[in-house]
Amino acid sequence: MERHGDAVLVSCPDIPEMHAVVYEHQRTEEEVLDAIETALYGYMQDRRPIPAARASTRRRLMIYLPTLTKAKLALYGAVLDQDLSKAELARRLGLPRPSVDRLLDVRHGSRMEQLDAALELLGRRLEVQVSEAA
Template sequence: MFHYPVEITHLDNGDVMVWFTDIPEAMTYGDNEEFALEWAQDALHVALSGYMDEHRDIPSPSIAKPGQNTVSPAPIVGVKLCLYQEIRDRGISQLKLAKLLHCDARQIRRLLDLDHQSTVSQLMDAAEVLGFELDIELTRRQGGNHPGVN
C-alpha cells in the first residue's frame, strides 16, 4: 500500500539518520540502522498525521531503488490513510461520510485519527460506503517462525 523508500545516513558521531525522500518532514535517528528503521515508522506516522491536520494530500511513495529500504505505516494506519485520501479525492466531507455511516461526525474524526485505536469493523464499514473492500491477509516474515514457536 504505502511503502516509502528511505535514505540512511551514517553520522560522524556513530548515529544513523533515516529520512524519507517523499515526506521530508519525516526523519529520525538511532544508535544503529536497526533502531533508526524501527523509529522511522513512528516518524512517518507523525509526519502523515500532520499532513492530515493541514488537509494536505498523502504523498504517493516513489519507487524504491534496488536494495533500498522501505518503511510502511502500521496496517490500520495505512487503511486510515487510504480512507482519508479517498474522501479528499472525491470531495466528501467528514459530515457527509458520517451521514453515510449513520454516525456522529466526531466518530469520523476519531476514525481518521492515526493515534486512535479504531476497530477493523469501523474501518470496514467506512471502506464499504466508499466502494472498497477491506482485505486482510497474513504474510510470513523473512526468517520464518518466531523464536520459541514450533
C-alpha cells in the first residue's frame, strides 16, 4: 500500500493484475475485495490457474475472501484440473450454459447447494473451517 494524498494505492504480489485506488472516505476492505474479485474473474475468463496466496512476513492489509468466492474458486480449480469446458460442465450438471457461467462468476451470488453439487460431481467436497478473527 502506498499513500498519495487522500488516496491509497493497493496492489497484491500474489495477483499482479490487481490494483485498487482507495480514498479516505471509502471502505478499504470492500474496495480491495472488489478489485481482487475482478482480477480473479479475469483469470477465470482466460482459463488461467488462480495463484495460491503466500504467507506474508511483512505487515500488510489482509483481505479474506468470502466463503462463496472460495467455493467458486474451488469449483473453477476442479474444472481446470479436469480440463472441462463450461459446456461440458453444464451438460454434466443438467443446467443451461448461462447457469454455469453464473456459478463460476465470483461477482455473482450463487446458492452453496449448487456449488456443493457441482463439486461433488467433479469428485470434490467443500469443507468450511472457522477460526478466531484477528
